[in-house]
Amino acid sequence: MADDFPPPAAATERPELKPIAGERFLLLLVAAALIAGLARRALVGWDAPLWLDEAFTAAIAIQPSLAGLLRDCLNELGGPVYYALIWTWEKLFGASNASLRLPSFIFSVATPLLICWRGHPDRMTRLFWASLVALWLPGFYFATEARPYALLFFLATVQIILFLRLLDAPSRARAFTWAAVSALLILTHYHALVVTGLQGVSFLALKRRGALALWPAALLFVPMIAWMSVHLPLHIRFSSPDIAWHQLLSPKSLKAFPDLLLGAGRIAAALFLLVAATTAIDLSRVLFRKARWPYSGHDTIAVASSLAAIAFVYGLGFIRPSFTARYLIPFIPGFLLALAMWLRLWGRRVPLLAWAALLPLLWLASASLVERIRDPEADPRWDFSWQQASADLEAAGAREVIFLWDNPTTALGYEELLQRTGGFFFDRAGSSVRVRALILAGRGDVDPNKALVRAAGPRDALIWAFDARVPHTLATRHPPRISAIDPAWKCRNYGRQNVTILACIRG
Incomplete structure (x- = not known):
């Protein structure tokens, strides 16, 4: 049948191989x-x-x-x-x-x-x-x-x-x-x-x-x-x-x-x-x-x-x-x-x-x-996840989270998908916490520290995620210093290795 392998006699392209010893x-x-x-x-x-x-x-x-x-x-x-x-x-x-x-x-x-x-x-x-x-x-x-x-x-x-x-x-x-x-x-x-x-x-x-x-x-x-x-x-x-x-x-x-x-x-x-x-x-x-x-x-x-x-x-x-x-x-x-x-x-x-x-x-x-x-x-997935950060920010009473994925590809502008990605763990948990995506790529040499603090309201929190090995990452020129700008911000890094998952909330 056409759907079966051809019989050995017809398979001239694949001669029968001898068994291997043992x-x-x-x-x-x-x-x-x-x-x-x-x-x-x-x-x-x-x-x-x-x-x-x-x-x-x-x-x-x-x-x-x-x-x-x-x-x-x-x-x-x-x-x-x-x-x-x-x-x-x-x-x-x-x-x-x-x-x-x-x-x-x-x-x-x-x-x-x-x-x-x-x-x-x-x-x-x-x-x-x-x-x-x-x-x-x-x-x-x-x-x-x-x-x-x-x-x-x-x-x-x-x-x-x-x-x-x-x-x-x-x-x-x-x-x-x-x-x-x-x-x-x-x-x-x-x-x-x-x-x-x-x-x-x-x-x-x-x-x-x-x-x-x-x-x-x-x-x-x-x-x-x-x-x-x-x-x-x-x-x-x-x-x-x-x-x-x-x-x-x-x-x-x-x-x-x-x-x-x-x-x-x-x-x-x-x-x-x-x-x-x-x-x-x-x-x-x-x-x-x-x-x-x-x-x-x-x-x-x-x-x-x-x-x-x-x-x-x-x-x-x-x-x-x-x-x-x-x-x-x-x-x-x-x-x-x-x-x-x-x-x-x-x-x-x-x-x-x-x-x-x-x-x-x-x-x-x-x-x-x-x-x-x-x-x-x-498992390297622990290096680049904000799953625990999301749970901790909700427990700390955050009302809205500013989410920044500091990567040059965000200049493509898929803000709706990026917002749902940053807020997935809140949405899955049925949380009332809202997430707003902040896109800085493609806007010149912006300091994410100032942009995040400026975008946040009184009871807001933020998640800033980046991999320092990626070219054109803003954090390589402007390292995180949220708490230095405003000591009221309490921050924790959930990332490992070259990855930073910085989660901050105003105390």
């Missing part, structure tokens, strides 16, 4: 990886307060009207798919921290299970891939975060699985399902357009006339293009050097590149060197001994699209300030599949290699689980 014991390692990954996702991260980005998600989720949801989506940089989902979810299950995070957990757990089920025609390849996804350290954080990244990773995984099936046996049904998932993926995060474009071009180049016969599937991208055309002006404004908060990458940044992809520090660097060395051996055999490329042609095309997308997005960050690690998420499933393919091939040649690669990742996952159970506040 495969039964490797299955135990795979099971341990899946269990450790699930435990790390399920047991920690739920009690952390909602941080800045999650507060934006929550503010959109509690938006009462569909028209308001549309306005919010047009004023948020991400695509609308996740926000439509979380808006609907909140109407059914409420806006508690755990409820808002539960969809991400579901998608995070579903991804390795999906790979185990249908990830790849070769059993060991898909089990290695599922293990790497389960042990991918950044995925632990996204699993309990009320943000689109677990959904994004899930959709990107579905996309590459569907792309492999489309390459193996092109059909109109497979083309439509790949296009539908790709459109949803792009409308979750626009950087996915890069890998989708590369997959599409690769398919056209490889299948040619057969690919052109499937052109009706491209119609599924029309609504995506229509939405992006309306949303594009916001992104053009956001890319302005005066507003963008990204740092320009430098040659020194390359040292951290393996950790960006795998999140495993020196272990990632060592693994990258090993993969590079062994792949160089394979390439030399192809070039000088006329040996056959040891990987399936279809698998190579699929993972090459993701690897090329990583190179493009990361490389662009050296030319203009445009990169942060989460922009690579749509390409990570393909990168981890490439690593699984390498483990499958070289694990057969060097049986201990699979253990040497997976055991350190399993150890890191287990150590992370123990560390977070011992110290839940090691």
Whole structure:
């Protein structure tokens, strides 16, 4: 049937691979990886307060009207798919921290299970891939975060699985399902357009006339293009050097590149060197001994699209300030599949290699689980949250709170959403405290201390949130000194590290 993998006799692009020595014991390692990954996702991260980005998600989720949801989506940089989902979810299950995070957990757990089920025609390849996804350290954080990244990773995984099936046996049904998932993926995060474009071009180049016969599937991208055309002006404004908060990458940044992809520090660097060395051996055999490329042609095309997308997005960050690690998420499933393919091939040649690669990742996952159970506040979300500050200001009798997020992106002027974000914790608690957003970005070198004191009334309070590492943050030129201006103000910093969450109320 068109929806099944082709039988082995027809799968000329993917010859049958020999078993790995000690495969039964490797299955135990795979099971341990899946269990450790699930435990790390399920047991920690739920009690952390909602941080800045999650507060934006929550503010959109509690938006009462569909028209308001549309306005919010047009004023948020991400695509609308996740926000439509979380808006609907909140109407059914409420806006508690755990409820808002539960969809991400579901998608995070579903991804390795999906790979185990249908990830790849070769059993060991898909089990290695599922293990790497389960042990991918950044995925632990996204699993309990009320943000689109677990959904994004899930959709990107579905996309590459569907792309492999489309390459193996092109059909109109497979083309439509790949296009539908790709459109949803792009409308979750626009950087996915890069890998989708590369997959599409690769398919056209490889299948040619057969690919052109499937052109009706491209119609599924029309609504995506229509939405992006309306949303594009916001992104053009956001890319302005005066507003963008990204740092320009430098040659020194390359040292951290393996950790960006795998999140495993020196272990990632060592693994990258090993993969590079062994792949160089394979390439030399192809070039000088006329040996056959040891990987399936279809698998190579699929993972090459993701690897090329990583190179493009990361490389662009050296030319203009445009990169942060989460922009690579749509390409990570393909990168981890490439690593699984390498483990499958070289694990057969060097049986201990699979253990040497997976055991350190399993150890890191287990150590992370123990560390977070011992110290839940090691979660970085505690650094940038005003959840506790809001509760304390209400208890202190605040009537109105002036909320200032000191960040250059606020110059884009989405005041209504910013106001609901700053006041989310009051609104969720049913408090009578009102919140008013103060936007200073784009108004020159304003001193936030004077602006906040001037804007506040007799029984007002204020929350001033900023990250000192972000360029064009006003607080880097005008550090907090509210109490020095007026000793009647009592202030407390709820932030940590480079983040300040200054909450003040007149005594």
